[in-house]
Amino acid sequence: MEKTHDFENLILRPIARVRTPYKDGFGIPRQGSLLKDSEGVIQFEPRFRNPGYIRGLEQYSHLWLIWGFSDHPLPYYRATVRPPHLGGNEKVGVFASRSPHRPNPIGMTCVRLLSITYENGIPMIRIGGVDMMDGSPVYDMKPYIPYSDCFPDSLSGYADSRRSLLHVTVSEEQMKRIPEEKQACLMELLELDPRPSYQKDGKEYGMRYDGFEIRFSVKEDQLFIKEILASKSE
């Protein structure tokens, strides 16, 4: 056991995992709050399952999660990145972006606190607005405090530009294959354009979503769902 933390090589160990509908990296919304219907569950690691750790949490509506970009495991980064919102054409500094390809691969996401329930005394925290891959490690959870976290008059550069949504087309027959309660979230996800930044019109994409495989293509601002299949690998 270390006697003090070494802040030059600070070791973070997961306090929890987040369970989400996203089984692979492709298709994850770029910021969770864009996707209001996207739900997840926080599962604490065994040593943090004492309800004392979250005493008083129910007074908050929103939480911060600090988590690891475990779907981008390589310690690879450059000084600049090409954000997908700019069509991949413009370079910005990695510290002027929320890109996962950063020197210390940690993300922060504000999620909505939906409910806290206990199963055999173990807290289960249901959250909304998740943007991380299923099983991502969570290193810290903090309450969202408006006076220190909320700056409505803040200015943001390229990230602020209103993104144009795609129009999603799907046949009734295909849509019936996915349970009704999952349909709204899937539509939102597709409207936000889940393709990587160097997309080409016409190409067919596959995306896993909560037990389903969604096949689609995009032409200009239209996204066509070709097929919805029950995913085999889960």
Add this chain to the structure above:
Amino acid sequence: MEKTHDFENLILRPIARVRTPYKDGFGIPRQGSLLKDSEGVIQFEPRFRNPGYIRGLEQYSHLWLIWGFSDHPLPYYRATVRPPHLGGNEKVGVFASRSPHRPNPIGMTCVRLLSITYENGIPMIRIGGVDMMDGSPVYDMKPYIPYSDCFPDSLSGYADSRRSLLHVTVSEEQMKRIPEEKQACLMELLELDPRPSYQKDGKEYGMRYDGFEIRFSVKEDQLFIKEILASKSE
């Protein structure tokens, strides 16, 4: 060199240090944004001094810093903490608090971006609203993006309760000892009550602030500055 990140034992290495007026832990405002006049500077570590890393940052008004609570170096925490705002009488879960005594000792602070200048090609980022000790390690810097970070309708529990400010009394003679441009920030800092949570009326406190030693006592909601001295140890 590791080939991939180990997310079970994720090692963070500082990308920068933050220079602030706070030379010791005592007296640091609990959340930086409470203290609008409190300025600091981000100094990148040598390998991140390429201006490319912050290309486009000037488009933002606010930044997130993820940093280490290096003034609380012991790997010591409990399930619950006693937040100072509740007079130290009420226990809340550590994950329902912003306490520095947490399993992974990382803090997040939203600061205002005041200016970016270059000295010999090295970026110097001046920021406002700092709440960390001088020299604290910074592990990540991200732009503040309103659509994912700003939730004006969020609810927060105890942290939201309007804190009552102290009335600060100081003689003109004492006040003259501190440069005029530092006076407003010092007053704000003292109004916020920099004492530890188990304070006792009448006790005399000393606080270092930007090259000065401030001696004061508090009785009920009145703070009396006894003496302002140039600090010896800097």
